[in-house]
Amino acid sequence: MGNLTGMAVRRQDVLAWMEELQRVYAENRDRLTELDSAIGDADHGTNMDRGFSALKTELAANVPADIRAVLQTVATVLIRTVGGAAGPLYGTFFLRASAACAGKPQLEDAEIVTMFRAGVDGLQARGKAVAGDKTMLDVLLPAMSAMGEKLEQGGTLAEILAAGAAAAEKGMLDTIPMQARKGRASYLGPRSIGHQDPGATSAWLLLKAAAATLVSSPNWT
């Protein structure tokens, strides 16, 4: 055995995250669709489930060479299969996240935070929403702040991701009293108030699954 040079997330951990997401979106398919039927077009659950089921099939057939390639495959499959706004939005998230992993066989804690931030920046640029619009960003932006803060405090990856998931859950609940200003829900105006945003909910599931699966393992060289 060589020298312990720190802790890092490897390709297999990212694959475990994707597997968990497939399970979680299948499990929450009806819940997400129900939320979407209140203020959208009642397809978010089926769309996410379809996308991640297609991803499972793709990853079973071809295992990409590294983390960057895994995330690139995720982006491609979601863009192709999710349909609706969630396809290009989550697709862009994973595309930018993958670009942040270029040339890295494994990711250290700070690099995981950088990867998430790149993804969220891309998603925000694509959707052009801001905080308070009642979208995924009301989950992702506070989660990024919480993760950045925990990283600065010297937290472990588990603590960083747990802080992100906790902020995400709060952000998701905070969308309930908001009036939608982006996407189809915005057509409803004040009638969108009182409903939890389906996109915010799927974004919370994304971070919750990351906290449950992305672990830093000892990195021997």
Next chain:
Amino acid sequence: MIGLVIVSHSARLAEGVCELAEQVAQGRVRLAAAGGAADPEHPIGTDAFKVQQAIESVYSEDGVLVLTDLGSAVLSAETALEFLEEDKRGHVKLCSAPLVEGAVAAASQAAAGASMEEILREVEAALAVARPVAAESSQERLVTLTNALGLHARPAAKLIRIARRFQALVTIENVTHAAARSKPLASTAFSAWARGRDIDYGYGRTDPMRARLSRNWRCLLRGDAATRTNRPNSPNSPESPCHRPPES
């Protein structure tokens, strides 16, 4: 040659809009449909890769205009740009004009030789509430439409091609319908102009242009020529808006 990409959640809608735009494009515009999602069991949706392929299929440095239907089609089109090579991206423009009117207006303008900038301006003008022609800088004539079919899509496209030969801003207005607003010419491409309705038109610039414009125009508005000239097997020259000797 300008390219036009139609993005819709429905494959059939995208193809239908292309079919319609083809009526005025007359082989002078490259058209491509990018409709529907990749999953055959859930075909309604948009697919950024399909949009990218459509853009590539009609691409030239003259430019590609991408028109989209509903919300997420715009997101897919923007995502598609990300997959294009850097040097191509600058030649591709997205436009949120109404799909049918925008496509027909853009195809008409492109077929008439307009540049990408001019097309964007026209298509966006078709969207906006048109401003009335300033009286002091323009002249107006009142013409009665006698064509049995009115000024429908194909003769309107022909009219646009003629008008573009002159450096004049041409607007037309249906004066019978009090509510009808004065519109830039491109946006008339899909208005139904019924027989016997009076239309008013204004134009500016120099006399020779005005005379020629007036003559061609009147011929179009009066004539069966307008509906015949665009038929592929017409015995009349397809390039001439008039198959009769022009009026003096």
